[in-house]
Amino acid sequence: MARISASVYTSHVPAVGAALDLGKTGEPYWQAVFKGYDFSKQWLKDQKPDVIFLVYNDHANAFSLDIIPTFAIGTAPEFAVADEGWGPRPVPKVIGHPRLAAHIAQSVIQDDFDLTIVNKMDVDHGLTVPLSLMCGQPQAWPCPVIPFAVNVVQYPVPSGRRCYMLGKAIRKAIESYDEPLNVQIWGTGGMSHQLQGPRAGLINKEWDQAFLDRLIAEPEKLAAMPHIDYVREAGSEGIELVMWLIARGAMNDVNGGKPPTVRHRFYHVPASNTAVGHLILENN
Amino acid sequence: MSLDKPYTDVPGTTIFDADMSRQGYHLNQFCMSLMKADNRARFKANERAYLDEWPMSEEQKKAVLARDLNRCIALGGNIYFLAKIGATDGKSFQQMAGSMTGLSEEEYRNMMVGGGRPIEGNRYIGEKK
Numbered sequence: 001m002a003r004i005s006a007s008v009y010t011s012h013v014p015a016v017g018a019a020l021d022l023g024k025t026g027e028p029y030w031q032a033v034f035k036g037y038d039f040s041k042q043w044l045k046d047q048k049p050d051v052i053f054l055v056y057n058d059h060a061n062a063f064s065l066d067i068i069p070t071f072a073i074g075t076a077p078e079f080a081v082a083d084e085g086w087g088p089r090p091v092p093k094v095i096g097h098p099r100l101a102a103h104i105a106q107s108v109i110q111d112d113f114d115l116t117i118v119n120k121m122d123v124d125h126g127l128t129v130p131l132s133l134m135c136g137q138p139q140a141w142p143c144p145v146i147p148f149a150v151n152v153v154q155y156p157v158p159s160g161r162r163c164y165m166l167g168k169a170i171r172k173a174i175e176s177y178d179e180p181l182n183v184q185i186w187g188t189g190g191m192s193h194q195l196q197g198p199r200a201g202l203i204n205k206e207w208d209q210a211f212l213d214r215l216i217a218e219p220e221k222l223a224a225m226p227h228i229d230y231v232r233e234a235g236s237e238g239i240e241l242v243m244w245l246i247a248r249g250a251m252n253d254v255n256g257g258k259p260p261t262v263r264h265r266f267y268h269v270p271a272s273n274t275a276v277g278h279l280i281l282e283n284n
Numbered sequence: 285m286s287l288d289k290p291y292t293d294v295p296g297t298t299i300f301d302a303d304m305s306r307q308g309y310h311l312n313q314f315c316m317s318l319m320k321a322d323n324r325a326r327f328k329a330n331e332r333a334y335l336d337e338w339p340m341s342e343e344q345k346k347a348v349l350a351r352d353l354n355r356c357i358a359l360g361g362n363i364y365f366l367a368k369i370g371a372t373d374g375k376s377f378q379q380m381a382g383s384m385t386g387l388s389e390e391e392y393r394n395m396m397v398g399g400g401r402p403i404e405g406n407r408y409i410g411e412k413k
Contacts, residue, residue: 014377029397060364064316065309085319085371153364155291155301192400196363197354199296200381201392203400228290232407236297237363270396272378 002100002174002181006047006263007247008040009215009279010133012056012188014125015272017089020132036266036278037133043263043280044134044142050181051097052145053104053170055246056126056188057152059084062118068154069116071166073108074123074147075101082122091128091137097144100177104146107173113166123147130188133278152189152240156227163242164223167249174250187247189240191267192233193274202235203275208267211241212277216262219248237274251283258284295409300362308360311348314338315365324372354384 019030061082063069079094105117127147135142148170151157158166167185174183191211194202211234214222223245230239253259260281269275291299298304305312314335317323327334335345347355348369356366363380370380382392385401395401405411 018376060312060316060362060368061319065305065312065365083319085324085368153300153362154305155299194297194401195377195381196357196384197296197298198385199294199401199406200385201395201401202403202406203396204403205399207403226290231291231297231299232294233403236294236299269399272376273381273396275400 002177002179002183004171004174004185004250004283005049005182006184006280006282007251007260008130008134008184008186009244009247009277009281010130010186010188011190011271011274011276011278012126012129013271013274013276014084014129016276017125017129017132018086020137021090033268033271033276034133036268036276039264040134040278040280041136047184048182049143049184051100051143051183053148053174053183053185054127054130054145054188055148055150055186055243056130057240057243058149059124059126060153061124062121062149063151065154068151069118069149070151070158071113072116072118072121072149073101073105074118074121074149075105076119076121079121079123079147081128082124084124089125089128091132092140094123094127094131094141094147095144097146100174100181101146103177104170104173107176108166108169111169111172113169118149121147121149126188130186148246150243150246152242157239157242159227160223160225160242160245163245164219164249167246168255170246171250171255185247185250187244189243190234190238191241191275191277192235192238194235195237195273197236199235201273203269204233204235205267205269205275207233208275208277212265212267212279215244215248215279216281219245219254223249251281260284293409295406295411298357304360305362306360308362310338310340311344311356311359311361312365314340314348315361315368318368318372327372351383353380357384
């Protein structure tokens with residue numbers, strides 16, 4: 001049977017992608033960000049996952065205001081890299097895993113989470129920047145990726161609790177899949193940032209560090225935190241952090257198993273407008 | 285019964301909820317159209333004429349022409365959609381975010397390098413620092 005071996009959490013700042021694509025990684029400003037991922041790149045090579053289930057949000061690229069799905073699972077064989085207005089990022093296309101994705105959709109919907117199934121979709125920086133941070137600049141991504149897009153653009157977005165419970169349902173689905181796949185689940189977005197209005201540029205380091213602490217130690221309590229706390233304390237775009245709870249809800253310890261090992265933790269301010277947070281938890 | 289909107293007392297912040305989205309639908313869809321290179325070229329060639337193809341309010345059109353992002357947001361724009369205008373203008377996300385704060389580009393960049401805008405005094409409208 002398939003199993004979830006680890007979860008990865010990271011910000012997905014678009015400027016990080018631009019820094020990579022434009023060859024700015026040697027600049028001290030960006031070195032301070034990328035050095036936090038040196039360990040992670042080697043770790044991912046060693047772990048050799050068969051599939052990455054990647055939770056992210058679309059930023060008005062695949063989804064306009066015509067259709068706004070709260071939870072959308074990508075079931076296609078492949079996904080093109082979106083042109084967000086600056087031209088598509090020069091990164092490999094994303095290869096999907098339609099059979100596992102369809103299995104997860106079937107299982108999770110029967111568990112009362114009404115997913116939108118997407119058979120054609122471009123993927124934006126929300127998905128490709130985490131891959132770049134974790135894989136560098138390869139000719140092809142190391143394994144198939146199942147994109148899982150969460151609406152965090154138009155309020156109300158799903159609650160932390162809903163995301164956490166969804167993670168549990170995704171875990172159950174993956175564990176009932178009939179191939180022995182090593183699956184990782186990634187939660188992306190955050191940390192504190194605000195991109196709009198006179199309060200743009202807000203950063204809250206203490207809150208971010210506490211979020212990381214609580215994500216590790218008491219995710220269920222953290223999942224009870226209301227939206228307004230994210231908005232007020234971590235900025236209007238800090239709400240992206242609810243997506244980390246999907247990945248966390250899929251881990252062993254919150255489903256009757258042992259606590260995870262914290263393999264890596266990193267935090268840095270700033271990358272452009274945003275606080276960068278990153279965590280790797282391994283199941284035991 | 286009115287809906288619970290606990291986010292209206294956060295200073296300098298407009299939450300893009302279903303009501304704002306309703307008001308900003310055409311403005312945001314216009315922005316979305318700028319993802320196509322042909323449309324970017326047509327918009328740049330004659331901004332007013334391009335805007336007039338969309339059923340946007342005159343206020344929304346004026347805010348776009350003035351690149352007044354705070355005004356665009358007040359009229360239902362969302363920053364991820366408005367970013368398409370910035371991309372068309374060759375602006376980075378940081379330049380766009382900074383333009384809404386009253387700081388110069390350099391001041392905003394320096395604020396971020398210095399750790400960002402502090403949370404103290406920025407949680408509630410009228411909060412004492």
